[in-house]
Structures are given as C-alpha cells and as structure tokens.
Amino acid sequence: MDTDLSAAGSRHLSADLRVAGIAPVTLPGRPAVESLDASRRAWRRVWSLPDRLVVEFVGIATAEVHDDGRSVVLDRALPPQLERHLLDDHLLPLALARKGELVVHAGLVSRAGRAIVLIGRSGAGKSTLVGHCGRHEWTVGGDDGVALRGGSPWTAEPIYPGLRLTAESRALLDLPRPRGEGLFGKWQVGPQETGPRSQGPLPVAGVLLLEPSPLTGPAQLCMLRGVQAHAVLFQGTFHPDLGDARALESVVDRLAQLAEAVPVGRLGVPRGRAGLASAEHLLRRVLAG
Amino acid sequence: MTSHSRPAFALSAGVVRRRVHEEMVLLHVDRQRYYGLDPIGADIVTRLVTQPPEAALDALARDYDVERTVLDRDVAVLTTALLDAGLLDRVPRGH
Numbered sequence: 481m482d483t484d485l486s487a488a489g490s491r492h493l494s495a496d497l498r499v500a501g502i503a504p505v506t507l508p509g510r511p512a513v514e515s516l517d518a519s520r521r522a523w524r525r526v527w528s529l530p531d532r533l534v535v536e537f538v539g540i541a542t543a544e545v546h547d548d549g550r551s552v553v554l555d556r557a558l559p560p561q562l563e564r565h566l567l568d569d570h571l572l573p574l575a576l577a578r579k580g581e582l583v584v585h586a587g588l589v590s591r592a593g594r595a596i597v598l599i600g601r602s603g604a605g606k607s608t609l610v611g612h613c614g615r616h617e618w619t620v621g622g623d624d625g626v627a628l629r630g631g632s633p634w635t636a637e638p639i640y641p642g643l644r645l646t647a648e649s650r651a652l653l654d655l656p657r658p659r660g661e662g663l664f665g666k667w668q669v670g671p672q673e674t675g676p677r678s679q680g681p682l683p684v685a686g687v688l689l690l691e692p693s694p695l696t697g698p699a700q701l702c703m704l705r706g707v708q709a710h711a712v713l714f715q716g717t718f719h720p721d722l723g724d725a726r727a728l729e730s731v732v733d734r735l736a737q738l739a740e741a742v743p744v745g746r747l748g749v750p751r752g753r754a755g756l757a758s759a760e761h762l763l764r765r766v767l768a769g
Numbered sequence: 770m771t772s773h774s775r776p777a778f779a780l781s782a783g784v785v786r787r788r789v790h791e792e793m794v795l796l797h798v799d800r801q802r803y804y805g806l807d808p809i810g811a812d813i814v815t816r817l818v819t820q821p822p823e824a825a826l827d828a829l830a831r832d833y834d835v836e837r838t839v840l841d842r843d844v845a846v847l848t849t850a851l852l853d854a855g856l857l858d859r860v861p862r863g864h
Binding site for chain 2: 705706707708709710711714720725726728729732733736739740
C-alpha cells in the first residue's frame with residue numbers, strides 16, 4: 481500500500497525557528513558541552529537548561545532557544561546569511577533533538593519516492609555528493625540535517641531543503657563560478673542548478689556514513705550490522721551535543737531499532753568526478769535493495 | 770542468599786545496555802563512553818551480571834566448548850576492560 485507520507489501531517493521543519501529579538505544572553509555558570517575543531521579549540525558551547533538551550537558560537541554570537549520551540553534570542557545582530565546559517569544548520573537541529581526528534585548530521589537524496597541518508601562530519605563531502613546526485617536525476621532533500629522517525633517504514637525528513645557548496649565543489653559539478661560573498665567558504669545552490677527539492681518525510685532506503693577516501697578508483701560500499709551499524713548512526717546524531725544523559729537512553733534504543741530495520745553502511749568516496757559518479761551508482765544499488 | 774549465589778558484576782549506574790542484532794551496545798550516558806560487544810562478549814556480560822560467577826563460567830565453558838583456563842583468561846580480559854571503562858562494577862561480597 482502506498483502512503484503519501486508527505487501529506488501525512490508533515491510541515492517544513494525550518495519554519496519552526498525564527499529570531500524573536502536581540503538582547504544580552506547570560507552564559508550559564510556551569511560546564512558546557514564543547515565542540516572542538518581540528519586544532520582542538522572550542523568553536524561551539526552548548527548548555528541544556530530546564531527551559532531553554534544556550535548556545536555560544538565562539539567569537540561569533542550567543543543564542544538562547546526557548547522551549548516554545550520557535551523563538552531564538554541572539555546577543556547581537558548578524559548579517560542575514562550568517563543568521564540563517566546559525567538557525568538552520570546549528571540551532572534548529574539542536575532544538576529538534578531537544579524536543580525528542582531523532583536528528584542526524586546528514587544530507588538526504590531521494591529517487592522514486594525513497595530516501596538515502598548520508599551521514600558525515602563537516603568536510604566529508606556530503607554536500608558535494610548531494611549536489612552531484614541532484615544533477616543526475618535524484619531529488620535533493622538537504623545537506624546538513626535530517627530528522628529520522630520510526631515506523632513501518634522508517635522515514636527521513638530534511639531539516640531544511642538547502643544546499644551549500646564550496647567554489648571547488650561547484651567547479652567539480654560543472655556549476656558556474658559563484659557570485660557574491662559566500663559564507664564560511666560556501667555558496668547557496670538553488671533548485672535551478674540541481675533540480676527540485678524534497679521537503680516532506682520519505683521512506684528510508686538506507687543510511688550511509690560518508691567517508692572521503694584517499695585512494696583512487698571507484699567508491700567503496702561496505703554494509704554494516706549490529707554494533708558497527710549502531711555506532712555509525714550514533715556518531716551522526718546531535719544528541720550528545722546536548723549533554724542530556726536521560727535522553728540518550730531513548731536515542732540508543734531508537735537507533736538500535738533503526739539499525740535493525742534499515743540497511744546501514746560505510747561509503748568511501750575518492751575525491752573527483754569519477755569518485756562521485758561511482759558513489760552515485762552505489763546509491764542506486766542501495767535504493768534497489 | 771549468599772554472596773556466592775549472586776552475580777559478581779553489575780552494570781555501572783548510568784550505563785545503557787541495548788542489543789543490536791546479536792551484539793550489544795554499552796553507553797555510559799554521563800561520561801558518553803560508547804562500547805560495542807560482539808555476540809560472544811554480549812553473552813558473557815549478560816551472564817556475568819545475571820548469574821553467580823561460577824555458574825556463569827561453567828555454563829560458558831560448556832556452551833562454547835572451551836577449556837576453563839582459556840575462558841577464565843578471556844573473561845578476565847573483557848571484564849578488566851569494562852571495569853576500566855567504568856561500564857561495569859564489581860558487586861561487593863556480602864552485599
């Protein structure tokens with residue numbers, strides 16, 4: 481039986497969050513959960529309080545996200561593009577995770593009404609592969625956050641249907657040189673460049689951990705089971721960033737259900753056009769089951 | 770009930786245990802330490818936290834058809850690792 485999941489009460493997740501005002505934000509006087517960059521310096525600090533989240537983007541801004549799930553207070557005005565980036569790529573996933581959604585740092589592409597979720601750390605190549613797929617008859621969902629929901633079948637919904645690429649990735653996909661000023665070295669890619677976007681929840685055909693490969697040759701796919709599959713999923717979630725120990729038990733349980741219901745694997749993708757092309761062929765194989 | 774009829778080990782407070790297929794995930798939620806056990810490791814831990822030690826080890830030696838000295842050594846390696854990771858606690862005798 482086909483189910484029109486996109487009409488089944490779904491709404492565009494990113495419509496939930498907006499900046500309600502600019503005001504001083506007090507940093508809580510207790511340890512935060514820190515995210516570290518490659519140089520082991522904190523670039524983000526998160527405090528999960530009983531009624532709100534406080535998130536410090538070190539050197540950029542501090543935000544307060546209230547538990548009404550909609551309003552954000554920033555401690556300073558930001559350029560629109562930067563504000564939108566912080567809301568969509570950082571605050572919204574954390575807010576959704578805090579509300580109980582199972583949220584992973586991932587891109588989403590779909591074909592024939594079924595989605596493949598591409599988990600990966602920043603710089604793994606999610607956006608580039610998503611863009612490549614969009615130019616090869618896949619529908620782009622998004623490139624940075626996905627909400628996963630249990631059921632029969634499990635479904636995946638992009639946090640927001642955006643795609644941002646570096647100038648290098650745009651060139652790799654034969655897209656024109658970007659215009660204007662990018663944000664952290666990336667530029668928005670519109671539907672006119674990579675085809676239509678999907679927004680609603682779709683059945684999940686597979687979840688893959690994307691890993692850049694230093695090798696040449698075709699992309700490599702290794703399907704996983706058990707703890708290895710669970711570990712791939714767990715490392716992709718936003719929940720540990722919240723430091724909410726009680727919520728993690730539910731996350732572990734739901735990820736186990738997901739690992740037992742949906743194919744999970746590692747996809748090693750060599751840099752370059754040939755790597756992307758072979759990776760896209762492997763995604764079609766995953767879709768075909 | 771004597772101490773010899775109780776399990777010798779218990780999962781540490783704050784540890785979440787979950788089977789995934791035949792394997793097992795252990796997560797210390799406060800320390801955010803994640804550990805995975807293969808099917809045999811999962812079976813060993815399950816028995817050690819639910820059965821008295823001698824009964825658990827006798828049953829494991831029988832079920833896996835392994836010499837008791839080899840089993841004792843392998844179990845010691847596993848329990849030491851889990852104790853060091855804060856995922857397992859020894860149950861005090863006489864408790």
